[in-house]
Amino acid sequence: RKEVExxxxxxxxxxGATVAFNCTYSNSASQSFFWYRQDCRKEPKLxxxxxxxxxxxxxxxxQLNRASQYISLLIRDSKLSDSATYLCVVxxxxxxxxxxxxxxxxxxxxxxx
Amino acid sequence: xxxxxxxxxxxxxxxxEKVFLECVQDMDHENMFWYRQDPGLGLRxxxxxxxxxxxxxxxxPEGYSVSREKKERFSLILESASTNQTSMYLCxxxxxxxxxxxxxxxxxxxxxxxxx
Numbered sequence: 001r002k003e004v005e006x007x008x009x010x011x012x013x014x015x016g017a018t019v020a021f022n023c024t025y026s027n028s029a030s031q032s033f034f035w036y037r038q039d040c041r042k043e044p045k046l047x048x049x050x051x052x053x054x055x056x057x058x059x060x061x062x063q064l065n066r067a068s069q070y071i072s073l074l075i076r077d078s079k080l081s082d083s084a085t086y087l088c089v090v091x092x093x094x095x096x097x098x099x100x101x102x103x104x105x106x107x108x109x110x111x112x113x
Numbered sequence: 114x115x116x117x118x119x120x121x122x123x124x125x126x127x128x129x130e131k132v133f134l135e136c137v138q139d140m141d142h143e144n145m146f147w148y149r150q151d152p153g154l155g156l157r158x159x160x161x162x163x164x165x166x167x168x169x170x171x172x173x174p175e176g177y178s179v180s181r182e183k184k185e186r187f188s189l190i191l192e193s194a195s196t197n198q199t200s201m202y203l204c205x206x207x208x209x210x211x212x213x214x215x216x217x218x219x220x221x222x223x224x225x226x227x228x229x
Contacts, residue, residue, distance in 0.1 A: 008153070032216075043203060043220035044156070087155070100171070101207075101218055103148075105155035 001026055006088050006104035014112050017078045021107045023071040023088030032091035033064055035073050037084045038106065044087055047073075078111045085109070116140070119204050119221035126228050132191040134224050136204030144207045145187035146218070147171075147179065149200040156203065162187055194228045201225050 006023045013019050025033075033050035048055065050062040050071055061074040071088055088104035120135035138145065144163050148156040148171075158171030160179040168179050176198060180188045187206075191198055204221040 034217075043222050044218075045220070046217045049217075100146075100158060100161060102158075103156040105153060 002104075003027060003092070003102045004088055004090050004104040006107050008105055008107060010108040010110060012110045012112055013078055015078055015080060017111075018074065018076050019078055019109065020075075021073045021086055021088075021109075023073075023104055025069050025071070025088075025090040025102075027090065027092065027102075028066075028069060030090045030092070032101075033062075033071050034089040034101070035060075035062055035071075036087040036089050036103070038087060039084045044103075047086070075109075078109075080111050080113060083109055083111045117204055117206055117219050117221040119202075119224050121224050122222060124224055124226045126191075126194050126226065128195060128228055130191075130194050130228075132194050132226070132228075134189040134191075134202055134204075134226070136187045136189070136221055137185055138187075138204075138206040138219070139185065140206060140208075140219065141184065142206035142208055142219075143184070145181065146205045146207075147177075147187065147189045148203045148205065149173070150203055150223075151200050159189065194226075196228050199226060199228045 004025050035047040036044040037047040038044040050064045054063045059076045063072045085106040085108045087106045089101050092100040092102050117138045126132050146161040147159045150156045162168045162181040178190045202224045205218040207216045207218045
């Protein structure tokens with residue numbers, strides 16, 4: 001089983017739509033959770049951290065369910081500029097040395113005019 | 114503006130060559146990482162380092178080695194390049210963050226390596 005699993009998509013949605021991505025992780029000791037965004041031929045960049053209480057940043061809402069080991073990202077009112085690959089990222093939670101981040105394979109989103 | 118810089122965007126090497134990929138960060142970060150990214154497989158960790166001269170294997174270290182002689186520089190070495198090492202290589206850095214684990218990783222622009 002992969003440490004971090006995502007639906008690869010692709011998701012093709014019209015402008016203005018609401019779209020949700022899901023992610024599951026296998027390490028119950030993980031403490032840090034993120035969504036990164038990667039544009040075509042570019043490096044990944046942090047979109048938002050994910051907290052237990054859930055958090056919102058404009059049109060983006062992230063949720064964490066520790067009991068089910070499940071993370072979600074909701075995008076409301078999709079824009080053309082939201083087209084990208086969205087990476088679910090989880091802390092591998094090894095003690096001592098550097099925090100390792102484990103990346104999902106990514107979910108590709110295309111917002112259509 | 115924070116910056117992670119990789120020495121080359123595109124590289125073509127021959128099978129059997131020794132290849133050096135260089136990464137420099139200007140953020141005084143303790144942690145540095147090398148990933149490779151392949152379609153359908155996502156980012157996979159090759160090696161990482163949490164201090165000068167310290168290194169640890171990631172998930173796929175075979176065929177690679179690393180060097181961290183200075184805090185700001187982390188080099189990935191392909192001792193004898195093979196065609197299955199054709200990939201996008203991404204360097205990243207992050208702060209040492211105990212006890213708060215939530216830290217952002219900053220990535221370089223990537224090096225697309227082709228081994229022929």
